[in-house]
Amino acid sequence: MTALADVPLALAIPIAALVVLGSTLTLIGATGVLRLQSFYDRLHAPTLATSWGTGAIIIASALLFTFIDGRAVVHEFVIGAFIVLTTPVTLMMLGRAALERDRAEGGKAMPEMPEPDPSPDHGPDRGPDRGPNHGRSET
């Protein structure tokens, strides 16, 4: 608490704004993971947390520790670079794995895949949790 009291107001306001921005974006991303209907919609939601959620919080942390230690503290940007490099790899591999699994099961939950039967209630936004193979395909 004593270290936080020495921070000048012109530095405290950007740090507070960046921390609030990053945590709010992470909360919105988590809400999207919980609320979106299809898996292929949910795949986009965590990128809010990994782009500017992480970016704002590590910039705020670097600013605060640069002031507290009295020297340039940039080791937070190692985390930032790692997250930025690894998140597309992870999400592309996960999306491709889900696509292979859905194709192997007949493709009721995939987006924009030509259906063999043109029944009107098989929309592209139909979640995999409401498919007809619910309960059988849970692994």
Add this chain to the structure above:
Amino acid sequence: MSATILIIALAYAQVALALAGVLLGLRILWGPRAQDRVLALDALYVAIMLLLLVTGMRLGTAFFFEAATVIAIMGFVTSVALAKFLSRGEVIE
């Protein structure tokens, strides 16, 4: 004055990130399929890493930074291994 602003902002960030972790934990519990759980676990790693960073900022120590780095690296390795397992059925081929 500046300490008050920082403490309020960091407390809000801690509550928001913990709530994000709870929401992602609910998605892990509900599923409904394995790739949903892996996706929520990957996002949960990021949320807990940010919570550790914010806690380190609030306490004024740099000790939480190493834990956040380790969690980021382990989250990547875990998610890639689980994605490979979901697509092929084996991790190392």
